[in-house]
Amino acid sequence: MNRNLTGNAFAGTGILTRLALRRDRISLPAWILTLAALLAGFTAMAVSALPTDQDVIQETELMAGNPALRLLGLASGASVGGYTMIRSYLTLAVLAALMSLLAVTRHTRQNEESGRTELVGAAVVGRYADLTAALLVTVGANLALVPLLALAMMVNGQPVAGSVTAGVSIAAVGIVFAAVAAITAQLSASTRTANALAGSALGCAGLIGGVGNMLGRVDGSRMRVLSAWPAWLSPIGWGQQLRAFDGDNWWLLVPFATLFAILLVIAGRLATRRDLGRGVLPEHRGRAQAAPGLPSPFGLIWRLQRPTFLGWAVGLSAVGLLFGAISQEMTHLDGAAAGWYTRMGGTDRIADAYRTSILEMAGMATAVYVVQVLVRCAAQETEGPLESVLSTAVGRFAWMVADLGNALLGAAGLLLIFAVSMGLAAGAVLGDTTGQLRVLLPASLVQGPGILVLAGVVIAATGLRPRWGAALSWSALTLSILLDPLFAGALDVPGWVPDLSPFTHLPKVPAVPVSSGVLVTLAALVVLAVALSTAGLYCFQRRNLALPA
Amino acid sequence: MTAAISTSALVKRFGTVRALDDLDLTVREGEVHGFLGPNGAGKTTTIRILLGLLLRDGGEATVLGQDPRRDAVTLHRRLAYVPGDVNLWPNLTGGEVIDVLGRLRGGLNPARRRALLERFQLDPTKKCRAYSKGNRQKVALVAAFASEVELYLLDEPTSGLDPLMETAFQEVVQEIRAQGRTVLLSSHILAEVEALCDRVTIIRAGRAAETGTLAELRHLTRTTVKVQTAGPIGGLNDLPGVHDVRPERSGLRFDVDADALNRVLQHLVQFDVSALTCTPPSLEELFRRHYTDHPSPGPDPAETASSLAGAR
Numbered sequence: 001m002n003r004n005l006t007g008n009a010f011a012g013t014g015i016l017t018r019l020a021l022r023r024d025r026i027s028l029p030a031w032i033l034t035l036a037a038l039l040a041g042f043t044a045m046a047v048s049a050l051p052t053d054q055d056v057i058q059e060t061e062l063m064a065g066n067p068a069l070r071l072l073g074l075a076s077g078a079s080v081g082g083y084t085m086i087r088s089y090l091t092l093a094v095l096a097a098l099m100s101l102l103a104v105t106r107h108t109r110q111n112e113e114s115g116r117t118e119l120v121g122a123a124v125v126g127r128y129a130d131l132t133a134a135l136l137v138t139v140g141a142n143l144a145l146v147p148l149l150a151l152a153m154m155v156n157g158q159p160v161a162g163s164v165t166a167g168v169s170i171a172a173v174g175i176v177f178a179a180v181a182a183i184t185a186q187l188s189a190s191t192r193t194a195n196a197l198a199g200s201a202l203g204c205a206g207l208i209g210g211v212g213n214m215l216g217r218v219d220g221s222r223m224r225v226l227s228a229w230p231a232w233l234s235p236i237g238w239g240q241q242l243r244a245f246d247g248d249n250w251w252l253l254v255p256f257a258t259l260f261a262i263l264l265v266i267a268g269r270l271a272t273r274r275d276l277g278r279g280v281l282p283e284h285r286g287r288a289q290a291a292p293g294l295p296s297p298f299g300l301i302w303r304l305q306r307p308t309f310l311g312w313a314v315g316l317s318a319v320g321l322l323f324g325a326i327s328q329e330m331t332h333l334d335g336a337a338a339g340w341y342t343r344m345g346g347t348d349r350i351a352d353a354y355r356t357s358i359l360e361m362a363g364m365a366t367a368v369y370v371v372q373v374l375v376r377c378a379a380q381e382t383e384g385p386l387e388s389v390l391s392t393a394v395g396r397f398a399w400m401v402a403d404l405g406n407a408l409l410g411a412a413g414l415l416l417i418f419a420v421s422m423g424l425a426a427g428a429v430l431g432d433t434t435g436q437l438r439v440l441l442p443a444s445l446v447q448g449p450g451i452l453v454l455a456g457v458v459i460a461a462t463g464l465r466p467r468w469g470a471a472l473s474w475s476a477l478t479l480s481i482l483l484d485p486l487f488a489g490a491l492d493v494p495g496w497v498p499d500l501s502p503f504t505h506l507p508k509v510p511a512v513p514v515s516s517g518v519l520v521t522l523a524a525l526v527v528l529a530v531a532l533s534t535a536g537l538y539c540f541q542r543r544n545l546a547l548p549a
Numbered sequence: 550m551t552a553a554i555s556t557s558a559l560v561k562r563f564g565t566v567r568a569l570d571d572l573d574l575t576v577r578e579g580e581v582h583g584f585l586g587p588n589g590a591g592k593t594t595t596i597r598i599l600l601g602l603l604l605r606d607g608g609e610a611t612v613l614g615q616d617p618r619r620d621a622v623t624l625h626r627r628l629a630y631v632p633g634d635v636n637l638w639p640n641l642t643g644g645e646v647i648d649v650l651g652r653l654r655g656g657l658n659p660a661r662r663r664a665l666l667e668r669f670q671l672d673p674t675k676k677c678r679a680y681s682k683g684n685r686q687k688v689a690l691v692a693a694f695a696s697e698v699e700l701y702l703l704d705e706p707t708s709g710l711d712p713l714m715e716t717a718f719q720e721v722v723q724e725i726r727a728q729g730r731t732v733l734l735s736s737h738i739l740a741e742v743e744a745l746c747d748r749v750t751i752i753r754a755g756r757a758a759e760t761g762t763l764a765e766l767r768h769l770t771r772t773t774v775k776v777q778t779a780g781p782i783g784g785l786n787d788l789p790g791v792h793d794v795r796p797e798r799s800g801l802r803f804d805v806d807a808d809a810l811n812r813v814l815q816h817l818v819q820f821d822v823s824a825l826t827c828t829p830p831s832l833e834e835l836f837r838r839h840y841t842d843h844p845s846p847g848p849d850p851a852e853t854a855s856s857l858a859g860a861r
Binding site for chain 2: 113189190192283284285286287288289290294295296297300303304307383384385387388389390391392393394395542543544545547548
């Protein structure tokens with residue numbers, strides 16, 4: 001009886017795995033190829049920035065010796081590959097973890113929330129089948145990541161062994177976070193909450209790893225950081241301690257494998273102890289009546305976006321504090337890193353160049369928020385709730401204006417929150433907090449017109465092609481970020497290509513003073529955004545709604 | 550009598566499929582109008598056009614004397630809608646959704662809201678994610694009925710409700726009718742239609758196949774007659790309007806067109822009738838005749854439409 005039960009618990013795993021592969025046939029390969037392309041780009045950037053051994057040594061010493069910079073990456077000896085890992089490991093590990101946790105949630109909790117699990121659950125499908133299928137697919141994706149990441153470094157002339165270790169150290173983090181998501185998918189009945197819980201775990205892992213490196217010390221070579229104990233508590237820390245291009249500490253796969261196994265056992269236990277459709281965490285009851293502000297298009301959309309906004313606000317203020325706090329170290333930069341900021345910031349006053357490029361990145365992050373909330377709001381049309389709203393006395397125009405207004409006010413809020421936290425932290429280390437804020441607050445809002453253009457793209461795409469709007473919008477955002485000189489600078493593209501990104505045209509404030517030419521450019525971007533939004537609104541007013549059948 | 554809803558020659562195309570093909574529909578003010586038809590016949594499409602959510606490709610449509618597309622906002626203050634598939638925001642409670650939809654419509658009656666929650670036994674503090682299909686349906690029903698409007702558009706509103714709730718629903722609709730308000734009720738539950746509807750429109754493949762009171766519709770169809778006589782009945786097959794004569798254990802059974810009934814009865818008495826039953830057609834039979842006599846051509850237009858538009 002008991003053995004029978006165990007066998008049956010996995011029944012149907014094979015067919016569910018094939019189903020998951022079929023559903024992810026575009027998204028997972030896209031993730032994997034993007035990650036490999038990013039690593040190839042980062043490696044190419046390092047190769048071209050560090051032509052001589054002297055450059056490698058100088059830059060690695062800088063990254064090792066500066067406690068603030070250690071937060072971002074672990075220095076591990078003088079090599080171009082090692083230097084690439086310092087600059088890119090955190091980004092790639094976080095992205096691999098995101099790919100994994102989103103995939104696992106997609107094939108477990110999201111199916112359950114949408115009712116698809118119930119449909120297949122009635123067929124011959126065991127209790128563990130969907131979880132196992134999700135993990136098989138996700139672990140498989142991470143395994144596929146290893147050779148491609150290794151290849152991305154090898155084509156840039158890096159040694160094979162180190163390149164493979166680099167790939168493994170990134171994929172191992174992805175695999176562990178697949179198991180983390182397997183647990184969070186059991187905890188909450190909501191897909192979004194499950195993703196948010198796993199994402200928070202990822203944030204903590206990144207932070208603990210970084211703090212461990214920051215509190216560490218430099219060894220005799222002055223190019224290798226020996227991390228403090230917190231780094232050993234974090235999977236991202238373990239990945240860095242694998243030290244690709246510097247000894248390849250393979251034994252660290254033991255803690256990875258152990259943690260993965262423990263997490264899986266917990267996830268399996270939780271899966272058998274809850275009802276279908278429910279989470280382990282209790283479902284909270286809410287208000288029996290709407291709060292006064294809720295029953296309006298603006299109030300409703302804000303309520304739906306509020307958790308997303310708060311998450312971004314916390315994240316951006318933490319990053320702002322961090323970048324503000326390392327302002328002191330940045331003023332002493334020299335060599336290739338200083339050259340990069342000088343090029344990107346458009347000035348050789350390194351402090352201004354630094355602030356300019358950081359604000360530009362904050363602007364891009366805010367654009368991601370804007371696209372995310374606009375696309376989510378647009379999804380209410382194809383998912384159905386919009387049918388109920390638009391059959392009340394709310395017109396389509398009023399709805400879209402509330403939608404756009406919410407996204408843009410949120411964006412302004414996020415930019416200001418970032419500028420304030422960066423200004424406060426910079427003021428604490430450099431002095432003159434008021435002066436910092438006086439420069440950073442207006443400069444952050446200069447990012448606005450670039451964000452407006454992308455908002456216009458989403459509105460236009462939604463108005464024209466409701467079912468393709470999301471894909472079009474995300475593609476436009478990705479291209480705008482990748483084609484910006486911050487990233488496209490490393491790629492060998494013709495000069496006009498970066499001009500396609502709205503971010504390219506934003507003035508380099510505060511590095512460059514605001515002139516009338518700058519104002520004309522900003523006005524042109526605003527006009528473009530208004531034109532796109534108007535076209536989108538016009539089409540949305542005059543078309544059939546794309547409601548579920 | 551004025552019409553609350555009137556469409557004439559309404560056409561809606563999804564790609565090459567004509568989902569609505571010259572549909573004529575008239576709903577009189579103050580009546581409960583049943584809207585029947587097989588899946589994919591165009592019921593939901595019609596209602597969405599009446600709400601201005603979809604655009605018509607031809608014909609005319611007037612709702613409460615207004616144009617459903619041009620006057621959408623002012624019109625929607627005067628009506629309430631319960632969609633066939635109720636999709637709600639998973640992280641809002643049922644109570645919040647009721648208030649949001651009610652107040653976006655222009656206001657709801659708090660006393661009525663309380664009474665309806667009680668009647669439908671709905672817990673308004675649960676998140677919509679946690680509601681079953683039936684309970685989501687109840688949220689939409691309470692949100693609609695808590696608003697005192699002139700017209701209610703209900704698209705299969707009771708699919709998923711249990712029999713007790715079905716009774717509660719019928720009571721509420723009777724009250725609404727007593728107050729002189731108008732209801733368009735799309736439904737598959739024939740007992741519900743028989744209990745509630747003053748008039749019925751049967752729609753097939755985007756056309757109104759039949760419209761009228763139930764009595765009028767019955768008149769158009771056949772009555773089943775069971776008869777026992779002392780001796781064998783002769784000449785029955787030669788009478789006009791008699792169909793499907795078949796022998797029973799004791800006697801005969803056959804169907805008669807409504808207008809031929811009198812003549813057939815006169816014929817039968819010649820043979821010394823000992824027992825006679827006449828059964829008027831049930832709505833089921835009426836329905837089945839319309840659905841199966843003419844098999845619906847082509848695929849389901851709604852499905853085709855979404856696949857043409859590149860649905861998920």
